[in-house]
Amino acid sequence: MKWLANWVMSRRSRLLLTRLSHRLPESGIIADVGSGTGHNAEAIRHWGRHHVREFDVADLHWVGPGPELISDSRIPVEDQEFDGLIMFFVLQYPMSAEELLRECRRVSRGPLLIIQSTYQGRLGRIVLTIREFFWGRFALRLATLAGLVHPDRFSLQPCHDFTRLELIALFARVGFVVVEIVPAEWWRLGVSRDLFVLQPEVL
Numbered sequence: 001m002k003w004l005a006n007w008v009m010s011r012r013s014r015l016l017l018t019r020l021s022h023r024l025p026e027s028g029i030i031a032d033v034g035s036g037t038g039h040n041a042e043a044i045r046h047w048g049r050h051h052v053r054e055f056d057v058a059d060l061h062w063v064g065p066g067p068e069l070i071s072d073s074r075i076p077v078e079d080q081e082f083d084g085l086i087m088f089f090v091l092q093y094p095m096s097a098e099e100l101l102r103e104c105r106r107v108s109r110g111p112l113l114i115i116q117s118t119y120q121g122r123l124g125r126i127v128l129t130i131r132e133f134f135w136g137r138f139a140l141r142l143a144t145l146a147g148l149v150h151p152d153r154f155s156l157q158p159c160h161d162f163t164r165l166e167l168i169a170l171f172a173r174v175g176f177v178v179v180e181i182v183p184a185e186w187w188r189l190g191v192s193r194d195l196f197v198l199q200p201e202v203l
């Protein structure tokens with residue numbers, strides 16, 4: 001079971017990261033916010049060009065050193081500490097996605113690479129809700145039963161879902177310029193795992 005779960009998660013990380021390897025800075029310190037199992041951070045470390053620090057509100061890691069625990073969307077580091085920041089499939093969870101994004105903007109002097117599922121239309125919203133359940137609470141339950149993680153009353157309950165336009169508006173409110181959007185439609189079911197490349201707006 002552990003072997004299979006590792007294979008699935010490692011393969012997923014490789015696929016996610018091929019979408020953005022050339023968009024990360026050449027080297028430096030990268031923050032992975034909402035790092036989950038740790039597979040994405042480990043895959044970046046494996047390239048050998050970056051130091052990666054993980055942050056999460058819960059310790060769900062089963063590979064790598066694990067996250068520094070955070071709360072209230074506060075990342076306890078100096079301004080502009082990081083050369084880049086990744087955040088995959090996280091924005092649906094915090095009460096205020098805007099607050100978390102503001103904090104990400106504060107701590108990174110480089111690009112923010114965000115992958116977030118977005119929906120289009122009524123069907124897309126239903127499909128996204130089901131997908132969130134399977135990749136969120138269901139996967140967490142399986143991983144807990146398999147003894148891979150030991151969450152402390154943490155449920156992965158989403159508070160929001162987003163359309164692409166809602167996210168673009170949110171990024172603008174926080175002061176980001178959207179440099180690039182790379183959609184990846186999921187089976188033409190009205191759901192896309194969008195990659196957003198963001199840079200802080202220069203005032």
Ligand SMILES: C[S@@+](CC[C@H](N)C(=O)[O-])C[C@H]1O[C@@H](n2cnc3c(N)ncnc32)[C@H](O)[C@@H]1O
Pocket residue numbers: 033034035036037040055056057058060073087088089090093094095100135136
């Ligand atoms: C669906 S998992 C994604 C994990 C990982 N990014 C990935 O793609 O494999 C969502 C992660 O976001 C974390 N999370 C939830 N709310 C958060 C918050 N306010 N700040 C940082 N991380 C948060 C959860 O603990 C969980 O690890």
